[in-house]
């Protein structure tokens with residue numbers, strides 16, 4: 108059977124953007140920016156997107172399209188069956204497994220807000236009351252498991268349906284709608300009293316607020332938000348035709364992703380500063396603030412339903428890319444049927460997500476927090492985003508930069524591209540800039556290099 112392919116070029120861009128744009132942009136980025144003092148963190152993140160994320164995205168697409176296979180098999184094909192590089196593929200499969208397990212819990216919150224919106228939860232509530240609803244949800248273990256289950260069933264169902272029918276069709280319609288709704292919310296935020304303070308928080312860098320841990324988190328998030336470092340883009344690239352311009356496609360996906368993350372901040376922080384909330388509220392931030400905007404908008408209750416549905420959908424298009432890596436791995440590597448390769452790993456990810464769903468309630472692994480210092484949910488997120496993805500990313504960069512057959516890489520980069528002249532620059536960024544940047548970040552993290560106040564907790 109020939110390998111499945113995207114139905115159109117636009118279809119690929121939307122699917123890749125669908126993978127990239129997700130909870131990372133709307134849920135995670137604002138809350139970690141809030142915890143890390145805003146501007147300076149945002150600045151590091153933007154630099155990381157441009158200097159590290161963009162070139163690595165091209166690298167993943169180059170490998171994927173050239174090898175026409177999922178990560179492990181792709182590295183086997185390119186580097187040889189016995190080469191150690193295939194470990195990068197395995198690392199990706201494990202990372203995808205971990206990320207999806209807790210990602211589904213957050214997506215579940217979003218589904219739960221759909222139901223709450225339908226039940227008109229904003230009716231007659233003050234901003235404080237609206238924002239405290241999240242705290243109740245967070246500690247309700249059973250409720251979280253319920254929505255986590257529902258979301259995993261949705262993701263499994265779609266990946267089961269295969270690439271074209273499942274993933275592509277819906278992205279084309281719903282992603283643009285999400286974008287339009289965000290524009291509406293930004294416009295509303297402009298008229299809030301805290302808008303200028305919100306803008307200053309996001310865009311005026313105050314380097315003193317940046318910690319070593321914050322730097323690592325900003326770079327780690329660049330990988331997370333662009334779906335890099337674990338072969339998700341590599342896998343999507345494997346369904347690409349030779350006509351696609353990989354450089355252009357990567358530039359579009361990176362820009363869209365960044366734009367949406369910044370728009371989310373431009374909605375959330377004006378609300379924070381207009382209603383006297385704190386920016387460092389942690390994982391509940393988006394759920395505590397955006398509903399407040401709806402409560403002040405004509406037609407707000409209806410828009411709230413739409414918004415949380417779209418957020419859940421954005422999460423779904425990301426979740427399927429995570430699951431697709433695991434599924435296509437079992438198909439390509441072990442010859443499993445798509446059915447089996449979706450159901451068995453999907454079921455295991457679901458089970459592994461249960462301790463994350465119960466993290467807020469402390470019902471399972473309650474001692475985890477005491478031993479590790481973070482609850483199970485936060486530990487998985489920390490491990491995957493701050494360590495596993497950057498590790499995978501740097502290995503991919505080093506492989507493409509130094510070890511892959513240069514002729515092959517060059518030909519693949521050139522294929523279908525108007526930006527052929529960028530090849531040499533790109534290669535040297537992968538060879539030198541990316542590894543150096545990552546090593547510096549690592550040295551910051553382990554405390555060999557210091558930034559700002561050395562007494563700040565890292």
Ligand code: TRP
Nearest residue numbers: 127129130131331332334339425
């Ligand atoms: N990028 C998605 C987001 O921002 C999450 C995601 C999907 C992801 N696929 C991935 C993260 C692969 C890392 C690797 O929400």
